[in-house]
Amino acid sequence: MDTHTVISRAAVVSSPADLAVLLRGLRQRHARSRRAPVLSYRELAARTGWSHGIIGAYLTGKVLPPVDRLDELGRQLGAAPAELGALATARERVADRRSCPPSGPPRQLPAAVPGFTGRTGMLATLDAAGDPGDPGAPEPAGRTRNAGAPERAGRARNTGGAVTGGPVVLSGPAGVGKTALAVHWAHRSAAAFPDGQLWADLRGSGPHPTDPAVILDRFVLALGGAAGGGETAYRTLLAHRRVLVVLDDVASPDQVRPLLPGGPGCHVVITSRARLTALVAIDGAQPLLVDPLDRQEARRLLAARLGPDRVAADPDGSDAICAASAGLPLALAVAAARVLTRPGIELLTVARELAAGDLPADGDWNRVTEIDRLSAGRGG
Structure with a gap:
């Protein structure tokens, strides 16, 4: 150093x-x-x-x-x-x-990713897992949790139909959209957690993962506690609150365990390139594998970035970009950025560049093969 x-x-x-x-x-x-x-x-x-x-x-x-x-x-x-x-x-x-304590509940979520599309089944699963209702209370009359939700949502429940309450681990390769999914769901579910939303990037895919003690202290301060209280202060502050905790880019179970709340009213969503099997086995985490977008979802995302008219005007070029992206949202975003910053370029040209793994030089975005490095901070 x-x-x-x-x-x-x-x-x-x-x-x-x-x-x-x-x-x-x-x-x-x-x-x-x-x-x-x-x-x-x-x-x-x-x-x-x-x-x-x-x-x-x-x-x-x-x-x-x-x-x-x-x-x-x-x-x-x-x-x-x-x-x-x-x-x-x-x-x-x-x-x-x-000397300036927080004036209200923490609202730490980053801005939602523009043009988010698809992931209907996974959002339903996250809805089921993140319901902070009292596990011992009966459902209100006439209410069925996530009625009509896709079958995939059943993975977030135990055999009795109650929410298991454990953290959710969104895992998958770089660029597949784990962070975008977590942030999108967190924003749309924020009202269910009136005592705040905590967010941290643990930089687990980089060379220097964040020390959880640093994040712990930041969270305690954000909740109105005093620095240095550690896990005991953190869990005490959360004991009777409904707070959503989103932990992005986690390297290992040991990095995330100190940041898990102890109370039943809080919920944790974790993203990681690793499956964090030990967290599932020991801590009751619910694993969700984030797959690449299908062709229809990829096309909708491209239309959200480029505008529906541009995509409709060149269906062959649009389909070629979707195919070359392999369903990775970050690859689609890079391709869309190249189109938007080079007026008049053909979509098929960008698709060929994307398929070759080599976009024309443009600062940090000069190669699509850099997605692995960039995705930690941009929706990976």
Whole structure:
């Protein structure tokens, strides 16, 4: 971790837990530079004159260090002057946020993906799984949950017909639209969770998955709690609330388990390229495999992006793009972007480029083979 990385990470610190992660990184770097074990809490206590308990609290995010102590701790961990300045700025930002508690329920969902189409069966399954009604209460007279829903929705229920209540895991390959599906469903179901919607990108498909402790602290702050309370504070705050938690791009069950609420009124939707089988087996998660769009759904999505008139005017070109996309919504979005940014281009030309895996150079979108890298933040 070089100085540029330290400064970049300090710029996005938003909680004591974030700051603690950065300090622990400096501690590891300092040990590597000395080719020695990391400085223990007791060693740092001997150097600073503070208790080893408070040093532990600083390095785990349970306590926000005062400005002078953060500066001294940074020096003991080998921070450069520019890094010390970045740490101080980050610390002040955290202090400012803590002095302004949230004024209402958290509404953290990102904007819905435009032109969402299809997925009727999967949306019905998510509706069934996400119903936050009291499991012990009878259904209101005349009401049948998801009456007429496709048979596929039955996977979200137990044999007695009641909602199982476990988290839902949307899994599938990059670019298949897991995030878009989760966000679309979350927006249309937000009214069922009046106490808020929490969202986090855990960056599980990238080289540096997010530490769940960082997300945990952000969620606790968003719910009106104090930083550093950990899982106990998180679950206590959620115990009598109806909150939707959406965890995007999860790497493993261990990354997501600390973020699972304990109360029956909350619901969790998870997206991952992995099936997270252990989460299904041990934590009662409900697996849903997100398949590529069929040809009709793909055509509707392309029409939503390009306009129905453009698609209807060139059915052969539209069908060729749908075929070349292999039903991946992200591939369709890339192809539509190429059409919209190159006036007059034939749809068949874009379809051939898509099929060859090589679109004309255009910044980050120059190759469709980059879908795997890009999808983590764009609907994968």
